[in-house]
Amino acid sequence: MSKRIMNIKEVPHGGGLCIRSLKKSIPEVNIPKTKNFDFANAIESVYPLLDIILSFLDYKDLINASQVNKAWKEVADKILLKRCDPSWFTCYKIKGSNILKYSDNLNKNNIGIGIILYNSRRIKLTDYICIHREISIISLKPVAEYITDELIPPNIEYCLISCPRVVSQFPIKEKALLTSTFDGLILPKIPNVQTTMFHCNPVKKLDIKNTIDNFIKPNHEVKCILLFCKNDLRKSIYNLLDALVPGLNPLAAAIGGGIIRGTKTFQNQKKVFSLNDVFCIAFTKEKEGKCDFSAFSVVISGDDLSKEEFEAELIKFRKNTELRSHSAAFRICCSAKVDTDEELDLFEKVFPNVPLLGMDADGEIGWNCYNNVDPDSWTRPNQSGSKRMKKNYPVVQHQWSTVLVLLTWGNLVTK
Numbered sequence: 001m002s003k004r005i006m007n008i009k010e011v012p013h014g015g016g017l018c019i020r021s022l023k024k025s026i027p028e029v030n031i032p033k034t035k036n037f038d039f040a041n042a043i044e045s046v047y048p049l050l051d052i053i054l055s056f057l058d059y060k061d062l063i064n065a066s067q068v069n070k071a072w073k074e075v076a077d078k079i080l081l082k083r084c085d086p087s088w089f090t091c092y093k094i095k096g097s098n099i100l101k102y103s104d105n106l107n108k109n110n111i112g113i114g115i116i117l118y119n120s121r122r123i124k125l126t127d128y129i130c131i132h133r134e135i136s137i138i139s140l141k142p143v144a145e146y147i148t149d150e151l152i153p154p155n156i157e158y159c160l161i162s163c164p165r166v167v168s169q170f171p172i173k174e175k176a177l178l179t180s181t182f183d184g185l186i187l188p189k190i191p192n193v194q195t196t197m198f199h200c201n202p203v204k205k206l207d208i209k210n211t212i213d214n215f216i217k218p219n220h221e222v223k224c225i226l227l228f229c230k231n232d233l234r235k236s237i238y239n240l241l242d243a244l245v246p247g248l249n250p251l252a253a254a255i256g257g258g259i260i261r262g263t264k265t266f267q268n269q270k271k272v273f274s275l276n277d278v279f280c281i282a283f284t285k286e287k288e289g290k291c292d293f294s295a296f297s298v299v300i301s302g303d304d305l306s307k308e309e310f311e312a313e314l315i316k317f318r319k320n321t322e323l324r325s326h327s328a329a330f331r332i333c334c335s336a337k338v339d340t341d342e343e344l345d346l347f348e349k350v351f352p353n354v355p356l357l358g359m360d361a362d363g364e365i366g367w368n369c370y371n372n373v374d375p376d377s378w379t380r381p382n383q384s385g386s387k388r389m390k391k392n393y394p395v396v397q398h399q400w401s402t403v404l405v406l407l408t409w410g411n412l413v414t415k
Helices: 039-045 049-055 059-065 070-082 143-151 205-215 237-244 307-319 341-350 375-379
Strands: 003-009 017-020 087-094 097-103 111-119 128-133 137-142 158-163 182-188 194-200 220-229 254-259 262-266 278-286 293-301 324-334 356-361 364-367 401-412
Touching: 017 097, 039 049, 049 070, 059 070, 111 143, 111 194, 111 356, 128 143, 137 143, 143 158, 143 262, 158 278, 158 356, 182 324, 182 356, 194 205, 194 262, 205 237, 220 237, 220 293, 220 364, 220 401, 237 278, 254 293, 254 324, 254 356, 254 401, 278 293, 293 307, 293 364, 307 341, 307 401, 324 341, 324 364, 341 356, 364 401
Parallel strands: 017 128, 111 158, 220 254, 324 356
Antiparallel strands: 003 097, 087 097, 087 182, 111 182, 128 137, 158 262, 194 278, 220 278, 254 364, 293 401, 324 401
């Protein structure tokens, strides 16, 4: 996947963060006049006009365009195939300049949900971003408005997660091992998978029941859930897990997340959240339905692992997963660990071309969920000496660890 790069130095005109706009004007194309004018044939006759026009269409309009004729179908199918991949963007600073990189398919796939991490030490949601457009046009917008206007299309649900440090690994040539100001991963609508975001107070069992009834269909089962909270909820969080992953099957759902600074969602949900609320992103499917989607998670514990030992853990995880044609991953790393940048390179080595949205946390949430999982890893107490929780659940909250969650969908890829 290729990338686009924008680079502009900060100038003292009131903007806390200065970035070049992504928006571009549509190129002018003159279509020659012909007798018995046929619109479809005229567009096809001027290359690459058909490709340019169809690239601006959303998923529904592309499906309609593919019915025009064979040539239109070939172009539309090619664009649709590209839009099955996740898209991403990253913003970081080098020598006083803000660098914005993003994938070619940003805002062009059939978007299901957006997940954005931002460094709470570098930017606040109340800050303004200075946007530089063509012909020296400059405008100021709040962070959330900028993201909605430039990075995520209207009417798409997304969340902002504030964390101590943002370090992701995207398929780009340059290896800039720098912390980001903000990174985003946008997942397409995965066939036969429902993606939903919600807040829930795990201390109140009635709130858990009402929330699940509102956001998860009764005939659906959870395949993956990302959990983020502001406080240590190592006891009450099991109330939520008991409701989301019934049956106590360690392979039922991948789990990942961490203790972060705060969250903000942009969706049709009006509710006042307490400090005990857990923010959840759930991926569910019909219990009896067929679905080309898999989710896996792993907890790699220890701050003293060598590079070779960490790579061995990744290889073990890779051997016990099944990659499909489209994948994305999440990484939650203990903020107290040191020299963790090499973990990103090792992930790229073992899982090439898989975009990895990464963050540091003040406590990691996760458990092992992959093929042939070792039963000892499911019940072994963590380094702090905590014992196995009741109902045979494993320890879900960790320290000095790295948690990885892998989502993969589409056709199976031969190893």
